[in-house]
Amino acid sequence: QVQLVQSGAEVKKPGASVKVSCKASGYTFTSYGISWVRQAPGQGLEWMGWISAYNGNTNYAQKLQGRVTMTTDTSTSTAYMELRSLRSDDTAVYYCARDSTPYSSSPYWGQGTLVTVSS
């Protein structure tokens, strides 16, 4: 069965970087992409971007351009999302989800990773 298992919770100081991992299993990793979605405490869902696990092509949300990098390691079927220059409003649960394309639906999600940014 398709599974996406994310790395554990992180606490970071403002200005630092965080890298969240998402290990996929149960399907051919390079046949799909991975989207990242975040949710601030008590707030709604925000799409951050998408990466193709086939060729590494990315689409990032404009508001995060320059601070976010999404990568994949096909040898371990793992996707990564790195966010730099962290601010307090980056405190959120970060989810990965399997997608076919950037313009598609996400039927499979990771369990979420809480990133707390606090001095």
Next chain:
Amino acid sequence: DIQMTQSPSSLSASVGDRVTITCQASQDISNYLNWYQQKPGKAPKLLIYDASNLETGVPSRFSGSGSGTDFTFTISSLQPEDIATYYCQQYDNLPRTFGPGTKVDIK
């Protein structure tokens, strides 16, 4: 970016009631709309894709309709396990954008 609105923001209904949520896009998105259910502390779960297609394994009491800018999500007979927040999401244009959510609970 395409703005998505939902109404109501919250609702209370009795078990067995028919529940309807509306979602409106700021521009034509054809039928490129998903509906997700999210329970506290859990990841969103895809219920409906392409505005009206039921995801595999999702109970048939859930349904969706609409195209263009106006969409509707319906629970035909509310069950206790349906207590959750429901989000619409468009995927016609990037960035994909979500509605603000509708919190559903039991009266």
